[in-house]
Structure formats: structure tokens, C-alpha cells
Amino acid sequence: MSFVPAYRPAGSALHRARPGVTAGFALCPAVVALMFDHPLVLVAALACVVLAGVAGRVGPELGRAALLAVPLALMVALVNPLVSREGLTLLVRGPEVPLLGALDVTLEALVYGGVAALRVLVVVLAFAVLSAAVDPDEMLRGLRRLAPRSALTASLATRMVPLLARDAERLSLAYRLRAATAGRESGRLRRGAVLARALAAGGIERSWDTAAALELRGYALGSRRSGRPRAPWSREDVAFGVAAGVIVALALGARMAGVGGFDPYPLVRAETRGAAVGLALALPIACAVPFALAARRAPRGEAPGD
Numbered sequence: 001m002s003f004v005p006a007y008r009p010a011g012s013a014l015h016r017a018r019p020g021v022t023a024g025f026a027l028c029p030a031v032v033a034l035m036f037d038h039p040l041v042l043v044a045a046l047a048c049v050v051l052a053g054v055a056g057r058v059g060p061e062l063g064r065a066a067l068l069a070v071p072l073a074l075m076v077a078l079v080n081p082l083v084s085r086e087g088l089t090l091l092v093r094g095p096e097v098p099l100l101g102a103l104d105v106t107l108e109a110l111v112y113g114g115v116a117a118l119r120v121l122v123v124v125l126a127f128a129v130l131s132a133a134v135d136p137d138e139m140l141r142g143l144r145r146l147a148p149r150s151a152l153t154a155s156l157a158t159r160m161v162p163l164l165a166r167d168a169e170r171l172s173l174a175y176r177l178r179a180a181t182a183g184r185e186s187g188r189l190r191r192g193a194v195l196a197r198a199l200a201a202g203g204i205e206r207s208w209d210t211a212a213a214l215e216l217r218g219y220a221l222g223s224r225r226s227g228r229p230r231a232p233w234s235r236e237d238v239a240f241g242v243a244a245g246v247i248v249a250l251a252l253g254a255r256m257a258g259v260g261g262f263d264p265y266p267l268v269r270a271e272t273r274g275a276a277v278g279l280a281l282a283l284p285i286a287c288a289v290p291f292a293l294a295a296r297r298a299p300r301g302e303a304p305g306d
Helices: 019-035 039-055 059-083 107-133 136-143 148-182 188-216 235-256 274-297
Strands: 090-092
Touching: 019 039, 019 107, 019 136, 019 235, 019 274, 039 059, 039 107, 039 274, 059 107, 090 107, 148 188, 235 274
Parallel strands: none
Antiparallel strands: none
């Protein structure tokens, strides 16, 4: 089972928005998580990611990504107290380790490890929502207007990677069958070298074929601009675009105003004023508004996005 979610057209309001708007909306919680250390704000950003995933009908993909994100976040939370030597509130006096010193665990290092874990969780899950809700072909088609050659290169690369993965799987199976038929089993290092050489040769040959096909189609003569007219902005585009702008504006305004201050060392100090709580409440509300508007516009007896 792959931990990286693939795009699935679920028909939600988030899927109906244009790719650039959907990508910006999905990554807004990650931007907030990278701007703030306050645990309450990070929890609000995580709530935005979960809300976008569930309301955007990519909950299963978000769950698969969580199988990777949660262990990674736990590892960050556990490693930070062991490597950090800051903090005044001693919880556990650890043993002396050569080159590392005393492995003492402080409350401040434990708290900051949890903050870092929350940040990792928000960023990974936000990119999971992006991957599941944005059609990569449509995204690259939109980038083609700005950078045609770069968009073409990225499109070819995204299509080549799955092909190379399937080639590697087939070559590995063929190599094992051949070794079993011959009655000998070579070392893992030798097998990896043989497979890497065969995979590289196949990739180079496929790239030459692709380059020749593109040259025959006239891509070498200059940039080919799409003749498709730009579609006007839909209600979903406006709703999710405004919501993304509001989330970023709230985060920037709060950051410039000094709201959501948090300092783990040498003693934990977190802002508890109403402004920090208001920011934490406003972020999920701004995230939920476009979904609520889409559900309100849906005809009776029909699920939103059908």
C-alpha cells in the first residue's frame, strides 16, 4: 500500500475549483504551521487540514498519508528531548553518553518536540490533501501558460516515474525467476547493480523515443500554446480563493501584530490572551466557509458535488 495519495476525482467542491486555487487552499494550513510555534495555532491548522480532507472527500487518502505522518511526527517528538540540552525544568536525569554528554530530559525540550511534531503532521497531511484533490495534468496545463518548457518537462517527468517503477518491479521479478531457474542466488548488491544498470538503460532508451516523438510533433520549433480559452472563475474558485486569502491574511496580520507568541526555552511561555484563541478559532471557520456555501447551493435531495 502506498503512503503517497494519488489524485482521485471525488466530485467535491474542492475538486471543482481550478487547480491553482485548490492547491493554494490546501497548502494554507502548512503556511500557518511554518509561521507559528504556538501549540493552539498548530492544532487549529491541523483542524483545517482534517476539515479540508473530510469535506473534500479525500478522507481515505488522508488516512493513508497519516500512516506515514504520525510515526514521523512521533519520532520527531521523541528525538528532540534526547538531543536538546536546553530548558530548566528537569524531568529525567539520563546517563552519561560519550560524545553526547548527559541525556537529561527537560519539560521544555519535551514541549518543543511536541510542537515540532505537530508542524510535521500539518505539513505532510496538507500536501496529502493537495495530492489527492488536484489533478496533476490540469495543474501542469495551467502552468503551461507561464512556462511552457518547464511545464512540459514536469509533465513528462511525472509520467516517467510510474513507468520506471513498473519497469523496476518487472525486472526484479524476471531476475529472481532467472536466478531460481539457474539454481543459483546472487548477492543483493550484485542484483541491485544489475537491475540499476538495466533500469537506467531502459530509461535512457525511453527518453530518446519520447524526444524523437516530440520533435516529430514540432515541439522543437518553439513553445506550443494551448488554444483552449481560459474558463471564467466559478463560484468554487472565488469561494476557495477568498478563503485561502483570508487564512493567509489572518496569519500574516497576527504574526506582524505579535499574536500567538511562544517561547519554549529556557522556560515555556505561551501567549494566552484572547487574540491567540481568536486566531485559533478563526482559521477553521475560514476553512469551513467555502464548503458550507457549496453545500447550501446544492439542490435538495442531491449531495454537494454530485
